Amino acid sequence: MTILQRFRRHTVPSMAIIALLFTFAALNGCSTLDLTPVASPATHKHSPGKIVWHDLLTQDVAQAEDFYGQLFGWGFKHQGAYTVVLRDGQAIGGMVEIKPKPNGRGVARWIASLSVSNVDQAVGFVRERGGKIHEGPVDMRHRGRGALISDPRGAQILLLRSASGDPKDKEPAINDWLWDELWSSNPAASLDFYQTLVGYSSRENRENYWILKMHGKWRAGVRGVFDKKLEQRWVPVIRVADLQKISGVVTKLGGRVLIKSGTAEEDKQTALLADPSGALFMIQKWPGIATEGGE
Secondary structure, three states: HHHHHHHHHHHOOHHHHHHHHHHHHHHHOOEEOOOOOOOOOOOOOOOEEEEEOOOOOOOOOOOOOHHHHHHHOOOOEEEEEEEEEEEEOOEEEEEEEEOOOOOOOOOOEEEEEEEOOOOOHHHHHHOOOOEEEEEEEEEOOOOOOEEEEEEOOOOEEEEEOOOOOOOOOOOOOOOEEEEEEEEEEOHHHHHHHHHHHHHHHEEEEOOOOEEEEOOOOEEEEEEOOOOOOOOOEEEEEEOOOOOOHOOOHHHHHHEEEEEOOOOOHEEEHHHEEOOOOOEEEEOOOOOOOOOOOOO
């Protein structure tokens, strides 16, 4: 049984997109929200197809800081209503506090930012393919030009042309982002969509899993998910040194282990977790840099 087959028992109904709309609008217009550049120091170079930033939408930033701080040793810097996530002093993401829905159900999630060459052209392509534009394109202070979209399968992502350039490629550090994977009910259609959107090539790594590559570098994964009860989404993956140790601490900090590492070869070094607000993320023990092969 694969990690996604086992997750079916734990899945919850799709979260409302409206919270994402208000949050994105806040990123653009709220005078108390001071965004940080995705590349500091600035590189002024862009890597289309690379996921360059992650923002957590959460009902309780203080609780999230305690959880991720203890779990991964992350630090935090408050900039008005925006919280910058730091790993060893380097900004790797952000947090924004959102209000819970009237029924009390959480809307927390990590939103990835995907580097594109031209946001306006990318938005036009998304529309042509049947995706949704929830907000934008807009210019976000210090961050760049962006648009919040859902792809044709419903997975949400932020398309971004960073004002400071994109972070340089480097070996993913322990307790830093390893990469992101897309859960798709139609991998062939998703591969075609993202390959056309940003120019990826792809390689099937194993049954129902594909690697999205750009200029020889692994940028993301696509996992075939054929259960209609599972939401189509992008899921961030964090590199860890000790999978069992991290999994063992999660529940003590108020999070949940949705799927422990499995016995199947592809799942031995991977676990699916949720933070106290319900935002999903994966952890993975990774032996080497994810830049195998060429185009």
